[in-house]
């Protein structure tokens with residue numbers, strides 16, 4: 147229990163102290179520091195309470211909007227954080243936390259991240275980052291090479307070249323996608339000085355459409371595209387309705403026929419196609435679009451081809467599975483998140499550009515800071531001040547190495563396949579999306595329901611689906627509340643069920659410590675939850691809909 151905090155008097159001397167005098171080793175802060183350094187896993191196990199507390203309840207500890215007038219002791223604040231924040235946070239490193247893309251970190255990230263914090267470099271310009279700038283440029287070069295595999299000469303020439311950049315490091319996939327489409331938009335409506343047009347950067351979208359004689363502008367992506375693309379369409383001024391959502395096929399990949407049809411319609415409507423986005427690892431099902439075929443189409447119509455490989459990009463580390471991403475090397479730009487499958491702490495994303503001069507379309511300068519002709523990376527980023535987190539990717543790439551990442555990627559994909567087989571072998575579960583990478587979806591469908599579904603009329607299937615949706619939601623919420631394991635849930639429209647709204651469990655297998663036994667336990671727990679009172683209502687309804695016998699025959 148946190149004691150009442152002790153207040154100090156604010157004074158210049160006290161202010162000096164917080165900048166210069168570290169906490170004593172025996173203080174709360176000193177103890178946290180020591181425990182974290184000695185045994186990160188133990189610390190997490192010991193301090194994170196897995197049992198869910200109501201958010202309304204938690205809110206009470208964070209309800210005061212007044213800034214404290216007087217300073218409190220550092221150790222008292224550390225006590226508060228341990229009790230109210232750490233103890234009620236989510237154990238994302240747990241091997242049975244398999245619902246999201248946020249996973250465990252290799253232990254070396256923690257001590258190395260302290261270097262980053264302590265130096266507090268700002269990558270916006272060399273004057274505040276010095277060696278961090280060439281280091282970040284090298285990391286962008288390494289990721290560029292992973293995707294585009296150019297020769298040594300190319301990287302010797304472009305990696306550190308003032309006025310150019312192989313990409314843009316940022317806080318995550320969202321900013322990376324926005325940056326890529328910003329470049330696509332600006333290149334599409336480039337300056338045309340001969341005819342008095344100074345480019346969309348200056349004239350804005352309205353001016354650009356008027357100058358080039360278009361009615362509107364659009365971006366195309368499959369319905370499985372990440373929601374950050376909607377944000378991009380919004381901030382780029384084309385509007386969310388102009389992010390054209392293309393139907394996905396039975397394997398959750400963009401339907402190429404529909405893509406072509408929509409392109410023809412847009413052309414007929416005099417709408418400029420700014421870009422086309424292929425997804426390499428959809429957030430919900432981990433599916434990869436047919437990138438090669440999409441690159442052909444983009445080439446044919448002359449538009450920017452962007453690949454959102456925020457999740458699936460690191461598959462390229464695997465010699466065995468890299469082929470799934472075939473065609474990515476033809477993309478004009480690629481998003482890849484280091485804080486996902488490269489096991490770097492949150493806040494590390496990238497977009498890389500095939501052509502190092504593309505970034506000139508979004509280049510910005512300011513006299514006091516990012517000067518023309520400098521190597522400052524801030525000239526090509528949407529964000530201004532940025533931390534030196536590329537340092538942690540640099541470390542991951544070196545300490546884990548290509549072959550280490552290869553092992554991590556392959557074990558994830560193979561575990562997902564093993565889990566899919568496990569689900570298929572169960573009579574009471576239904577695999578909804580086969581894993582292509584390391585994400586899969588499924589739901590609990592008891593054998594008697596499966597039997598009924600096989601012969602049910604469409605109206606009956608509708609009714610049963612509706613109850614199954616509620617049941618999936620119940621099981622997922624209950625499993626989360628029990629705190630032993632966690633899977634997420636989403637809604638899909640599978641072809642196999644005539645595109646009916648289907649709520650599914652979603653599993654992401656990126657933590658190397660997740661074992662097959664844990665996965666077996668996850669299924670066993672879900673089966674158990676289905677048999678508890680939390681699910682009685684849904685189960686009774688299912689019996690009512692599926693059994694020929696009257697419902698009361700099942701009462702126990």
Ligand SMILES: Cc1ncc(COP(=O)(O)O)c(C=O)c1O
Pocket residue numbers: 247317318319320321323372374425427428429454455456457483495
């Ligand atoms: C395919 C895809 N793109 C983009 C993003 C956005 O990334 P971030 O959350 O790092 O902004 C995600 C995040 O899950 C994603 O899965």
